[in-house]
Amino acid sequence: MNKELHDSEYKLFRDFLEQQCGIVLGDNKQYLVKSRLGPLMLRFNLASLSDLVSKTLSPFERQLRSAVIDAMTTNETLWFRDTYPYELLKKQILPELEKDHRTVKIWSAASSSGQEPYSIAMTGLEYQQLKPSAFSLGVQILGTDISNAMLEHCQRGEYDGLALSRGLSPERRSKFFEDSGNGMMRVKDPIRKNVSFRHLNLLDSYTLLGKFDIIFCRNVLIYFSPEVKAKIIRQFAQALNPRGYLFLGASESLSSINTDFEMIRCNPGIIYRRKT
8 A cells, every 4th residue: 555645635635634624734744644544545445545635635525534534633632631620620610600500511622532521520520529519400511523433432431441541540440430341441321421422623603502611622722723723712702601711721822812811820720711
């Protein structure tokens, strides 16, 4: 199989990926395209990466297009990534929202293989176990992603030993997971019932999702152009209730992008709150 890609073909593919999902590939990322798309050559019986890219550009190759987008947008993740967002959630934000006596709605805007939304749900349940009277109307978490394959994985809620070893303590593994009988561990029902998943391209409208108290979109915006990033942040502001919170990745910032949010410095970490 030939994994070589001419510069002109790479440029066409870059343009396609940015148009379809906003992701911007640099001039030196051909290795990433080769490693991510290589397995699809065998799956779709294609002799070269050039053939695969050519067919991907055709609007009639829907199955291949979907598989390519899945491959290029799937990012590695882990449980309770960076720790501090979940500590802030438990110690600062949930106590604040508890005073409103209503359902709390949280959106994980790029749920990947599910670790983030399930980690949020575990944090919420831990808080409720400490304060049994809190959130009698529930905490609802929505996970969205552009990858249908990842969403199917999320909905199954099953993980192997390697995935579970990345950021999950033995105590939480024992408390929140059960043996699914096939060498995998499944998220227990008390967590699963609080989390739902649906397909969403962040370039599209968020109107039908409703309003949220908290949005997690961590380590995602770094892949977008400044223009697309600004558009997404504007839409996040519209999707948040007044004084709602936005969590970004540790290396991401809203400075000079948007004035709808105020930055709150925590120790450690930074969160953003929608201005009233």
